[in-house]
Amino acid sequence: MTAPTQDGLLSRRRLTLVAIEFVVALAIAIVLFPFLWIFLASIKPPELVTEPNVWMFPPTAANWHDVLLESDVPKNIINSFVVSVATVIIALVTGCPAAYSFSRFKTGSGTRFSVLAAEMMPPAILILPLFLVLFRLGLIDTLAAVVLAHLTFVVPVVTWFLIGFFDEIPRELEEQAMIDGYTQFQAFYKVILPVVRPGLAAAAVFGFVLSWNDMFYALILTGGESRTLPVAIAGFWTFRGIDMGKMAVAILVAVVPILIISFFIQKHLVRSLGGGAVKF
Amino acid sequence: MHLRFRLILPLAAAMTVIMAYPLVFSAWISFHDYRLTRLQDVRFRGVENYAFILSDAPFGRALVNTMTFVAGAVSIELVLGLGLALLLQRLVRFQNFARAVLLAPMFITPIAVGLMFRFLLNSELGVIPYYLATIGVEIAWFDERLALFSLMLIDAWQWTPFMLLMFLAGLEALPKDPFEAARVDGASAWITFWNLTLPLLRPVILVALIIRALDAFKVFEYVWAITRGGPGDATETILFHIYKTGFRFFRLGEAAAMAYVLIGILMFLVIVLYTAMRRR
Numbered sequence: 001m002t003a004p005t006q007d008g009l010l011s012r013r014r015l016t017l018v019a020i021e022f023v024v025a026l027a028i029a030i031v032l033f034p035f036l037w038i039f040l041a042s043i044k045p046p047e048l049v050t051e052p053n054v055w056m057f058p059p060t061a062a063n064w065h066d067v068l069l070e071s072d073v074p075k076n077i078i079n080s081f082v083v084s085v086a087t088v089i090i091a092l093v094t095g096c097p098a099a100y101s102f103s104r105f106k107t108g109s110g111t112r113f114s115v116l117a118a119e120m121m122p123p124a125i126l127i128l129p130l131f132l133v134l135f136r137l138g139l140i141d142t143l144a145a146v147v148l149a150h151l152t153f154v155v156p157v158v159t160w161f162l163i164g165f166f167d168e169i170p171r172e173l174e175e176q177a178m179i180d181g182y183t184q185f186q187a188f189y190k191v192i193l194p195v196v197r198p199g200l201a202a203a204a205v206f207g208f209v210l211s212w213n214d215m216f217y218a219l220i221l222t223g224g225e226s227r228t229l230p231v232a233i234a235g236f237w238t239f240r241g242i243d244m245g246k247m248a249v250a251i252l253v254a255v256v257p258i259l260i261i262s263f264f265i266q267k268h269l270v271r272s273l274g275g276g277a278v279k280f
Numbered sequence: 281m282h283l284r285f286r287l288i289l290p291l292a293a294a295m296t297v298i299m300a301y302p303l304v305f306s307a308w309i310s311f312h313d314y315r316l317t318r319l320q321d322v323r324f325r326g327v328e329n330y331a332f333i334l335s336d337a338p339f340g341r342a343l344v345n346t347m348t349f350v351a352g353a354v355s356i357e358l359v360l361g362l363g364l365a366l367l368l369q370r371l372v373r374f375q376n377f378a379r380a381v382l383l384a385p386m387f388i389t390p391i392a393v394g395l396m397f398r399f400l401l402n403s404e405l406g407v408i409p410y411y412l413a414t415i416g417v418e419i420a421w422f423d424e425r426l427a428l429f430s431l432m433l434i435d436a437w438q439w440t441p442f443m444l445l446m447f448l449a450g451l452e453a454l455p456k457d458p459f460e461a462a463r464v465d466g467a468s469a470w471i472t473f474w475n476l477t478l479p480l481l482r483p484v485i486l487v488a489l490i491i492r493a494l495d496a497f498k499v500f501e502y503v504w505a506i507t508r509g510g511p512g513d514a515t516e517t518i519l520f521h522i523y524k525t526g527f528r529f530f531r532l533g534e535a536a537a538m539a540y541v542l543i544g545i546l547m548f549l550v551i552v553l554y555t556a557m558r559r560r
Contacts, residue, residue, distance in 0.1 A: 052409075097288070098290065102288075118299055128306055128539065213388065
């Protein structure tokens with residue numbers, strides 16, 4: 001057997017690369033195709049939306065107009081937005097100091113794990129008592145009810161996330177601040193928090209996305225006026241019939257902003273979610 | 281009180297209200313005949329709820345369906361996610377673009393994913409069955425035999441990106457030296473993968489598997505969007521079954537007992553997975 005020539009090696013390597021690029025391109029196509037098709041459905045004339053093989057057609061903005069200006073969807077968007085923002089703020093206020101404590105005082109991997117375990121709690125077990133309590137308090141069909149329910153999974157995730165960010169900050173930073181006369185709390189508040197701001201932003205965005213995307217709790221706890229966007233989307237295709245074009249618009253409205261903001265936190269996610277797991 | 285505990289106080293208070301209290305209340309409910317339609321007349325039933333559901337065929341069916349779904353979906357996601365991560369790592373051009381697109385599905389609301397695929401795979405309106413039919417492949421995606429499998433594929437579309445994210449982070453964190461040594465020794469890519477990459481990645485694989493499996497047990501939106509448990513009970517999953525028992529039939533006692541059985545199964549699963557992966 002002769003050694004492969006330099007030429008043979010090179011072309012084989014190039015062939016491998018082409019094969020890899022082909023597979024990745026195929027995966028990208030599989031990810032993008034549903035979005036493309038839904039977008040086409042949203043601008044198709046109503047009589048063509050049920051035809052699976054129509055690619056060229058005179059586009060119409062009727063669906064977009066109807067959904068954005070003459071339906072409840074803008075209200076649903078506002079509901080979802082209010083719920084997500086309120087949830088994230090409460091999650092940051094409660095989670096951030098605790099995450100710092102877990103990170104700095106080594107409160108044990110047990111406590112860390114319990115935070116993760118809390119996130120994994122099946123919603124089935126929490127929704128029954130939450131529903132009953134909120135029912136007694138007269139809070140069913142209010143946004144406050146949804147916020148309370150969303151806290152059950154957003155608080156643990158945000159906390160878990162932030163532990164990773166605090167872990168990355170060298171201890172010398174607050175040790176120096178404490179030598180300068182700060183108490184440990186002042187060091188946390190005035191020195192560490194500003195440094196960890198990108199982490200806070202990433203955690204906030206991630207928490208926002210989780211809350212924005214939930215349908216299970218919102219389905220049970222809201223109705224009519226307080227419906228959030230995911231619940232409203234589901235209402236476009238019921239046993240009473242479907243309105244494909246309008247549903248497509250509602251889906252895109254729910255999905256596209258999230259795709260855009262998720263883009264900015266992907267890098268942080270790879271680091272903190274994956275990084276924390278690697279250590280763990 | 282030491283600062284470490286004072287910092288945890290807000291989180292502890294929040295978790296008591298939104299997690300600990302519901303858990304205890306749920307446990308209490310599970311031992312009572314607790315119906316939404318008869319809130320004035322709640323009776324102690326001891327373990328009767330548990331005895332009933334453990335011999336209840338629909339509950340058993342929902343459990344089997346869910347476990348099949350989790351095992352199938354998570355296996356597909358593990359293989360595809362690991363494969364894509366390895367390919368992405370070797371990509372020379374467009375690496376960031378490819379990563380950004382391939383991670384996208386995990387950020388969007390599952391109800392939208394469910395409805396998109398209900399549309400894409402619908403036997404009359406759907407573009408995918410239409411083009412499959414032109415090459416002679418006729419698949420009824422949501423008939424009794426295939427529906428659960430189709431839901432697995434949809435789950436894989438949305439959550440393979442999570443596996444990809446974990447493995448990209450894991451691969452990035454691997455030490456470089458062993459791979460350099462393997463290359464110098466002339467080890468093939470296959471040998472390197474089996475003897476180096478896979479063993480070194482084991483902790484990340486373990487964490488990714490546990491997180492994803494626990495999350496897949498919560499599957500609800502795809503079922504809600506597409507099959508509502510049918511045809512027959514082919515896609516009746518555990519969370520959907522609990523939802524129906526609690527909020528359609530108002531039998532909260534049984535629903536709470538089901539949720540506790542589910543938690544038991546999940547804890548058992550985590551322990552088994554953990555010890556199995558650690559032992560090797």
